[in-house]
Amino acid sequence: MDNDALLAGRVLSKYKDVTSGYQAVTPRPHYGVLNTRNDDVVFLRLQSGGSICLPPNSQTVFADGYRVNGIKISSSSTCPAGQ
Numbered sequence: 001m002d003n004d005a006l007l008a009g010r011v012l013s014k015y016k017d018v019t020s021g022y023q024a025v026t027p028r029p030h031y032g033v034l035n036t037r038n039d040d041v042v043f044l045r046l047q048s049g050g051s052i053c054l055p056p057n058s059q060t061v062f063a064d065g066y067r068v069n070g071i072k073i074s075s076s077s078t079c080p081a082g083q
Contacts, residue, residue: 015042015071022070033068034059039077045070053079 015023022045035042035054042054047067054060056077062068 015073018073018075020072022072025068025071027067027069031068032059032061033071037073039075041074041076041079043072043074044068045072055079 013025018040022043025045027047033042033044033054035056035058037056039056041056044052044054044060045068046052047069052060
């Protein structure tokens with residue numbers, strides 16, 4: 001979600017399929033990611049390199065310093081150690 005959408009609670013994109021690779025995401029400043037899955041983690045690929053793992057039923061908000069350019073849903077129920 002972008003900042004206006006985030007504040008309004010408006011969804012901009014939904015991803016539901018478990019994938020083996022990353023799906024492209026349009027990088028936006030000030031947006032939130034909500035993982036509504038009960039048993040699957042979500043990996044968020046950062047434009048600057050690396051990734052962030054979002055556990056089931058959790059959320060995060062990104063500021064200007066971070067931009068996500070990919071998303072991958074994994075059937076794993078926990079994030080790897082160190083993520």
